[in-house]
Amino acid sequence: MKTILQAENLEKSYRVGRVDVHALRGVSLDVHEGEFVAIMGPSGCGKSTMLHLLGGLLTPTSGRIIIDEEDLTAASDAARTDIRRRKIGFVFQRFNLFPTLTAEGNLRLAERIQSDGKGDDPERRHEVLRLLRLEDKMHHKPLELSGGEQQRVALARAVVTRPAIILADEPTGNLDSENSAIVLNMFQELNYRFNQTIIMITHNPEAAAMCRRIVQMRDGQIVERTAAVHIS
Amino acid sequence: MNNLVVSNIRQRPLRTLMSVLGVALGVTLVMLFTGLAHGMSNDLQRRSSNMRAEIIFTRPGSQQLTASLMNLSTQYTSRLEAIEGVERATPVAIQANQTGRGFGFENVEGVEWESFAAINETKIVRGRAPAEIDEIVIDETKARNSKTDVGGTLRLFGNKPYRVTGVYAPESGARIKMPLAAMQDALEAPDKCSYILVKCHNAAEQETVAERINSELPGNKMQLTRDVVVNFEKSIPYLGTFLRVLVGLAAVVSALVVMLAMYTTITERTREIGILKALGASRGFIISTIEKEAVTISSIGLLLGFVIAFVSGFLINRIYGLVFEYEWEWALVAAAIGLLGGVLGALYPATRAANLDAVNALSYE
Numbered sequence A: 001m002k003t004i005l006q007a008e009n010l011e012k013s014y015r016v017g018r019v020d021v022h023a024l025r026g027v028s029l030d031v032h033e034g035e036f037v038a039i040m041g042p043s044g045c046g047k048s049t050m051l052h053l054l055g056g057l058l059t060p061t062s063g064r065i066i067i068d069e070e071d072l073t074a075a076s077d078a079a080r081t082d083i084r085r086r087k088i089g090f091v092f093q094r095f096n097l098f099p100t101l102t103a104e105g106n107l108r109l110a111e112r113i114q115s116d117g118k119g120d121d122p123e124r125r126h127e128v129l130r131l132l133r134l135e136d137k138m139h140h141k142p143l144e145l146s147g148g149e150q151q152r153v154a155l156a157r158a159v160v161t162r163p164a165i166i167l168a169d170e171p172t173g174n175l176d177s178e179n180s181a182i183v184l185n186m187f188q189e190l191n192y193r194f195n196q197t198i199i200m201i202t203h204n205p206e207a208a209a210m211c212r213r214i215v216q217m218r219d220g221q222i223v224e225r226t227a228a229v230h231i232s
Numbered sequence B: 001m002n003n004l005v006v007s008n009i010r011q012r013p014l015r016t017l018m019s020v021l022g023v024a025l026g027v028t029l030v031m032l033f034t035g036l037a038h039g040m041s042n043d044l045q046r047r048s049s050n051m052r053a054e055i056i057f058t059r060p061g062s063q064q065l066t067a068s069l070m071n072l073s074t075q076y077t078s079r080l081e082a083i084e085g086v087e088r089a090t091p092v093a094i095q096a097n098q099t100g101r102g103f104g105f106e107n108v109e110g111v112e113w114e115s116f117a118a119i120n121e122t123k124i125v126r127g128r129a130p131a132e133i134d135e136i137v138i139d140e141t142k143a144r145n146s147k148t149d150v151g152g153t154l155r156l157f158g159n160k161p162y163r164v165t166g167v168y169a170p171e172s173g174a175r176i177k178m179p180l181a182a183m184q185d186a187l188e189a190p191d192k193c194s195y196i197l198v199k200c201h202n203a204a205e206q207e208t209v210a211e212r213i214n215s216e217l218p219g220n221k222m223q224l225t226r227d228v229v230v231n232f233e234k235s236i237p238y239l240g241t242f243l244r245v246l247v248g249l250a251a252v253v254s255a256l257v258v259m260l261a262m263y264t265t266i267t268e269r270t271r272e273i274g275i276l277k278a279l280g281a282s283r284g285f286i287i288s289t290i291e292k293e294a295v296t297i298s299s300i301g302l303l304l305g306f307v308i309a310f311v312s313g314f315l316i317n318r319i320y321g322l323v324f325e326y327e328w329e330w331a332l333v334a335a336a337i338g339l340l341g342g343v344l345g346a347l348y349p350a351t352r353a354a355n356l357d358a359v360n361a362l363s364y365e
């Protein structure tokens, strides 16, 4: 199976005043195409930092990241942005939709950025919308949608551009259990139907249980990798 | 059109309106001032070019056609007429009259109607020439602007009533003319005038005649009408400089207004910029999005500025009789200022946005 993401010995420290906060202390991770990986661990253990590094929003203090055969860590700032544009779809806890745009406007903006002005793919858009059951919400603005619906729009926006990897940071953290279940189901659908590679940070053991692999982190390090089936 | 740009502009209608007005203000300023300068000088020039006398004879201290000193003795008139080559000479007194409506001054001329009309080929189109010391004639424009005609009354020099006895054409010099004696009486300057117009037998010999006058009546000032009339715009000192400074200020105003608007916009939308970055938007994409917004605002302001300039120019002309003539060159300058101000004003906020740290921007409240 093809390795789509390769992280080697990632370290990241933040400078806070005169002290260095070591958020990541040597993390290595390989993810294959079509995998659905959960990342778990206590608050402050470096999960978000790792996700931001993998998506090229941050640069590591040391280590190497290869995404779909492109070296993210060797790339310039502009090149990293470009790799992110072509290969990565982000989903955040706070949905992060553009409040002034409709659901469709949000999707089209992502498509426009992704396609670099080379036109959009209405077929893909409709397929994604059907899958996420959003067809009748397309003309709503985010504030007119429930949290679950907003997160589905965010997910649609992330996936519509066919990214190699979806990086999700606690996507159900702001949702009630019912909506969490719906959104998680959709992640699973995407993973199953499109063979979409997903890396998802979560606190929710049920969510993690859906994944084929669970990575446990603590204090900036990976402490355990398990197959999901055995998690209680 | 970019959806994000439009929705952003509509999101804050009041701020958009303020920025639009700011740009419009700059454009209006440029249009009105240049239009006024051009219009007034053209108007003056048109009126002066109806002057048929070739030579203007004044005292050395006097300036030009618009001067209002009465320091020249009318006795020079007959002495001038005695000089070879001079067909006719006529004394003119000129005095600024503060107009009732506060907006500046308007010249009034005192003339000996018969000889003045003969030299300038001026005709009374309605009524009759002024004869008494409380009588005046006006031109068509003055009649229209002051809504006065033959039989009406105008108040000049403080609050003195003058009867309008006639309307003359074509326009030439001051729009209001009274008998020279009336002017001398009003200003208590008997036997004085401001300048004497000299008409030559042969226009081609005006220079020779002028030299002859100079040698026979030394110590006075001689001007050829054609030199005086060439270009009022150029003859008003520093007008060009003033207009350029004004244009510069308008540019700064537009740029500052747009800069402020865009600056608050990007601060307010920090998180959205973070989202754009997470979606993989390049620096160029972010800068161009913000620039498009600025250009849209500037363009609307530009159009509004033109509309305001035309409407207010029309109204000011109606109310105060000031003449506005807009020129394409200045309209283009105003347009360039509005747009350039917008583009440059947005440049700093836009680059700042493009340089934001993505993760920090995403966590911005």
Ligand SMILES: Nc1ncnc2c1ncn2[C@@H]1O[C@H](COP(=O)(O)OP(=O)(O)O)[C@@H](O)[C@H]1O
Pocket (backbone or CB within 6 Å): A014, A015, A016, A021, A022, A023, A041, A042, A043, A044, A045, A046, A047, A048, A049, A050
């Ligand atoms: N921008 C930052 N500046 C300084 N310290 C940071 C910054 N971001 C995260 N940290 C620190 O790095 C550590 C890991 O943070 P984070 O990756 O957000 O953890 P998690 O997502 O697992 O809760 C924490 O100690 C946090 O305080």
Ligand SMILES: [Mg+2]
Pocket (backbone or CB within 6 Å): A047, A048, A049, A169
């Ligand atoms: Mg986190």
